[in-house]
Amino acid sequence: MFTKILIANRGEIACRVIRTCRRLGIASVAVYSDADAGALHVRLADEACGIGGPAPADSYLRxxxxxxxxLRSGAQAIHPGYGFLSENAEFAEAVxxxxxxFIGPRAASMRRMGSKAGAKQLMAGAGVPVVPGYNGEDQSLATLSREAARTGFPLMLKAAHGGGGKGMRVVHRLxxxxxALESCQREARNAFGRDRVLLERYVASPRHIEIQVFGDAHGNVIHLNERECSAQRRYQKVLEESPSPFLTPALRQAMGEAAVAAARAIDYVNAGTVEFIVDPDGGFYFMEINTRLQVEHPVTEMVSGLDLVEWQLRVAAGEPLPLAQEQVPRHGHAIEVRLYAEDPDTGFLPASGTLRALDLPPPTPQVRIDAGVEAGDTVTVFYDPMIAKLIVHDADRPRALARLRTALAQCHVAGPKTNLAFLEALARHPAVVEGRIDTGYLDRHLDEFVAGQAPPTPALLAAACAAFLLRPEDAGPAALRSATDAHSPWSRGDGWRLHGRAGRRLRLHAGGQVHNAVATGHGGDWRIALADATLDVSAAxxxxxxxxxxxxxxxxRLVARFDGDTLELHDGHRRLPLRLLPAERGEGRGDGGGDGRVLAPMPGRVVLVKATAGQAVAVGTELLVMEAMKMELTVRAPRDGVLSELRxxxxxxxxxxxxxxxxxxxxYAATEPA
Known part of the structure; x- marks a missing residue:
């Protein structure tokens, strides 16, 4: 076994590998960019080395x-994690x-599998079912357009290298x-350094099911059962589970055998994942092979009780697989969701900023947290905005879903916006609960999961008023709170008067509206008058x-979490954010763009400018393309007119x-620059 390894990655996967190394007595070396010098994986590792600037191309991709x-640290091996260089055959060879x-497959196997096009050709030759399409080397627009017409529509465009849903588009018309091809190639080039694409017939209403495989240098190859990843948004997995609620025992066996056969065909070593799409009738088709550990590997670990990172290290050190196929355990049901810094109400735009608070459920044998950040850390614009992975396990699927809902209710993030409310809606939605979701369901029915913030009920508003009145910092001015006689009526800040208490006015912003309230009373007992109801609060x-x-x-009984003048209430089913407004604050909100101003919708980098100053534009005209956290967004003109400024x-x-x-x-008449 190794005595020291370097982890060539960041975030939760780097932390995950470091913790396994610590358990095995292996020293760990972290690498970091200028943006990551104080990151959690750096703090956890035994040693750390800076490798360049904040952009991946200047650091983690070098x-x-x-x-x-x-070499400088004396490490014997490199664990690539996932993403970045993990599926780069040239890097594996250089290592x-x-x-x-290199703690992963051989470069030769990776080269054959790292390209979706090459992998598809290989599988077709091995008799594994594949979807019709084109994966040739001629990448000219003319050839690709001709092949698209031959394959038929709807059509899937895919980046031939990489994964994670990057560089994927569905095209419905020639x-x-x-x-769509231009956008796909640009995104693939930015994410993976290569812009080759392949075409596939789009299979309607498919399930996405993947098989975890493992091979060693002694010729042993097994699979560790399946994970279903059909809950996806724009090809990004948002919920993964094992076992699949869709598979029959016969289909599970057939897919497992096909995955092992695929791995054996290329003499596969270490961890890999064979991904299939499955049609509603149970026909399955090879999609791709990821020659790395997957983001969702904890699901497999929870149902098997195995540490796949430890398996990776042992296999890379030359040891045989610890188990034979018939010895692979499977117990209960596991589900994983990913907590992201993003705003579902604005199209899931990535968010960034300091995590002023990060409360996650305590780890137990049934609840696991894989996080790459802690409270006080910053989510930057340079990398994927994942905050943490939440994984739960229980005896069966209904109990696992119930445990997931409980665990999500315990989560709280102050700082950047998150997808927490979206995940809670997902965990309660009938399509998920009944196990009938397909890969396109979320995109077709997104309004069922992201309906905006519903108006709060009078009871929730009354509870919010009580919470604001009870918090210590709201008990009155500092001079009164420091009075020597705590029992004196003059030490109170609750509206006490000699001839009766005055009402305390509160203005709360929630559900997109401002709500006025007047609270009369003290010490946990109030009568709260709202615009359309009066409620009595007692024993608060x-x-x-x-x-x-x-x-x-x-x-x-509600969970109440404060962040300055912002309060988040959770009643066990729903989370409600509210903000306490100063009494003199107005209710209006400007849109910031009615005068033709175009504001950046997110922090990020401008990757392409598609218009010039002085150009006449119509509403919706593409002005520029921004990229942040591996996602592209086109910025368009908000009105008809002339582009008078481009900054x-x-x-x-x-x-x-x-x-x-x-x-x-x-x-407007554009002027020539001086």
Whole structure:
């Protein structure tokens, strides 16, 4: 076994590998970019080496810098994690040439499998079912357009290298093919450094089921059962589970055997995943092989009780697989969801910023948290905005879903916006609960999961008022709180008066509206008057983030978390964010763009400018393309007119809400620069 390894990655996967190394007594070396110098994986590792600037191309994708760091630190092997260089055959070869061990498949196997096009050809030759399409080397627009017409529509465009849903587009008409191809190639080039694409017939309403495979250097290859990843949004997996609720025992066996046969065909070593799409009738088709550990590997670990990272290390050190196929255990049901810094209400735009608070459920044998950040850390614009993976396990699927809902209710993030409410809706939705979701369901029915913030009920507003009135910092001015006689009426800040208490006015912003309330009373007993209801609150107590109270005689218990003047209430089914407004604050909100101003919708980098100053534009005209956290977004003109100002260029980094351009009236006359 190794005594020291370097982890060529960041975030939760780097932390995951470091913790396994610590358990096995192996020293760990982290690498970091300028943006990651204080990151959690750096703090956890025994040693750390800087490898360059914040952009991946300047750090985590610099294979030579990673290898140099490994040699300088005395590491014997490099674990690539997933993403970045994990499926790069040239990097694997360079690692071996430097006298180090690459903890993954051989470069030769990776080269054959790292290209979706090459993998598809290989599987077709081995008799594995594949979807009709084109994966040739001729990547000219003319050839690809001709092959698209031959394959038929709807059609799937895929980046031939990489994964994670990057560089994928569905095209429904031939006239839409060229712009979709351009966008797909650009995204693939930015994410993986290569822009080759392949075409596939789009299978309607498919399930996405993958098989975890493992091989060793002694010729042993087994599978560790399946994971279903059919809950996806824009080809990004959002919920993974094992076992699949769709597979029959016969189909499970057939797919497992096909996955092992595929791995044996290329003399596969270490961890890999064979991914299939499965049609509603149970026909399965090879999709791709990922020659790395998958993001969702904890699901397999929870149902098998195995540590797949430990298996990776042992296999890379030359040891045989610990188990034979018939010895692979499977117990209960496991589900994983990913907590992201993103805003579902604005099309899941990635968010960034400091995590002022990060409360996650405590780990137990049934609840696992894989996180790459802690409270106080920053989610940057340079990398994937994942905050943590939440994995639960129980005896069967209904109990696992119930445990997932409970665990999600315990989560709280203050700082960047997150997808927590979306995940809670997902865990309760009938299509998920009944196990009938397909890969396109979320995109077809997104409004069922992201309906915006519903107006709060009068009871929730009354509970929010009680929470704000009970929090210590709201008990009155600092001078009163420091009075020597705590029992004196003059030490109170609750509206006490000699001839009766005055009402306390509160203005709460929630559900997109401002709600006015007047609370009369004190010490946990108030009458709260709202615009359309008056409620009696009694026996209200706030301790350790839990609000207990009675509203009109009925008991309630809610989780209450504060972040300055923002409160998040959770009643066990729904989370409600509210903000306490100063009494003099107005209710209006400007849209910031009615005058033709174009603001950055997210922090990120401008990758392409598609318009010039002085150009006449119509509403919806593409002005530029931004990229952040591996996602592209096209910024369009908000009105008809002339592009009077363009304040950014290709390659510029901008923060959210920065002025990018101005679309003036059509009568605007562009002037030549001096």
């Amino acid at each position: 294979g030579a810098a990673v290898i140099d760091a490994a 071996a040439a430097a006298g180090l061990v 006239e839409d093919f060229a712009p 107590r706030l301790a350790d983030g839990v609000l207990d109270l009675r509203i009109d005689g009925q008991g309630h 950014v260029g290709s390659g510029d980094f901008v923060e959210a809400d920065v002025l990018l351009a101005v679309v003036g009236d059509a009568g």
